[in-house]
Amino acid sequence: MSRKKVFEAQIEYLQILDEKGNVDASLDPKLDELTLKKMYETMVRSRAMDKKAISLQRQGRCYTYVPTEGQEAAQVGSVMASKKEDWMVPAFRENAAYLAKGVSMRTLFLYWMGHEEGSRFEKDQNCFPVSIPVGSQVGHAVGLAWAAKIQGKRQAAITFFGDGASSEGDFHESANFAGVFQIPCVFICQNNQYAISTPRARQTRSETIAQKAIAYGFEGIQVDGNDVLAMYVATKKALEKGYAGKGPTLIEAITYRIAAHTTSDDPKRYRDEAEVEAWRKKDPIARFQTYLKKNGFWNEAYEKEVQEKAAREVEEAVKKAEGFQANPEDMFKYLYQDLTPDLRQQMQEMKQSLEG
């Protein structure tokens, strides 16, 4: 008989760019100027879209909106580490991830303005629609990546979810599948410290969310989610591992939801403004700007150009989205491949009732 240790694990934390924009040279992926600028610009575009959507919602021109502010690096860094063929499977706060995937702002506005058309993606955009039931998308990502593995494709899936979602059975069951079948799926938990009013500490007694991966037999890592370079590096490594048939990875991106949960939420009820201010100082965009500047890729003129371009893009996208006319018949037409007899009849009834 004996008593011995049979299992031990540890979780690493990765940060490349600190809060002041200083880089750890030994970890810097030294990306080319074009890539770095695309990262920056995508984050700026997302922030600009956020501001506009919130203001449109206040004016009654957009319905409930879910802001991304503060989480741009976690999304842009990871999606930009992926290949075009890789799948991006979001929750509902992933505006920046969609933009990084090449989805147009018009499409995103359509969704938040209450149009089903806002979930129509281009043929070569491998992304899933917004998934509102918390955690429910995680299994889809595992399945997408599983199919790639079965078919011998060099393709992986990235899925986003929140700290709150890590409490749902969907997350646990899907992570277990990914571990058992060694699926090339990258789980990105954006730990933004809250699930609506519920703080991270209330979701789980675990020290980290990253360690949940250990229970399912794969690697978990904590990353500074406001550091776009660290997110890029961690995701790239996880994807390479996936392509090589070495299974899934869980990345816990430590970040903060700067804005309200949605435009219907009042965060003053459950968190201090001082806490928000402290996190504003860790802003992912400002930090990255400092890095670009130090590398000679950023100056005032460039900034002006980027901001103006983003503002123009937002205005044009809103105009297009507001000009879109939904066709009520679409509610019937997309349900099955062919209209069923019942649906055909109901569509007719609807048309008649519209004619009065």
Place this chain on the structure above:
Amino acid sequence: MQLNLVQAINQAMYQEMERDKSVMVMGEDVGKDGGVFRVTQGLLEKFGEARVVDTPLAEAGIMGTAIGLAVNGMRPVLEIQFDGFTYITLNQLISHAARMRMRSRGKYTVPLVMRAPWGGGVRALEHHSESMEAIYAHIPGVKTVIPSSPKEAKGLLISAIRDPDPVVFFEPKRLYRAFKEEVPEEPYTIPLGEARILQEGKDITMITWGSLTRTCMEYVQNAKYGIEIIDIRSLSPFDENTVLASVKKTGRAIIVSESPKSGGFAAEISARIAEKALMSLNAPILRVSGYDVPIPLAKLEDYYLPDTARIGKAVEEIMKY
């Protein structure tokens, strides 16, 4: 006191928690935040963390643990944040809550209430406007209640909390702050399984529940015919007598519901009338309902939801007979 639906439901929980220490409230964001619709506001401050619980984000966990809590002496009132997330509780609800009494030969009972905001009409996000109440009404061993006004809600919820069996309590979110009415201050009950006649009439029986009671009432203000409106209040247990007595008087029945049409609860009501009052009918039974599609996102929602125009068409149609 003049209360809206949110305040009346809040008052019902408050008073029941004061009366009975075993009553507890649990769910996502129900404590500090007071619930996303503020229905549980003030309960944490008054009754403390042990009885007003902000749970982890896990609906199966909420329902599963509530069953254990209920069997071992508590009376949990669960809040599921929206109708579209109640589906996650279904396994626990159907497979366990509903049949624990039966399986244990009466030894174990599950006196819980699952509250959830229900139905469309507020331009909400996807999965936030669902009306799949037929699923719940279809579960043997579960009662399903949908109130239609503040005063109704208070009495029905108090009954639900005191009920010895599991009750699903769907709150029409469109009515949460739509209007106020006089609600008696002291606790009172409205029995589960009794419909109410909202308006008397001799030509047509119009049967409905939830927010559409308001739409039907609005319609009859200018109607040419005598329309009797029945708010069924409780889908299960179902008050067949009130419906049948009315149909026997009017000879015509229209059922108005915001759920998808096929297999909805309107079909159940229609079957009852056909089974037990066919000979009293002068016209076919008609349904005005949602279409057989998921309720569309905000922009097309109004095309889906029954309104006074669609009700009017059905009325003209049925009066041809």
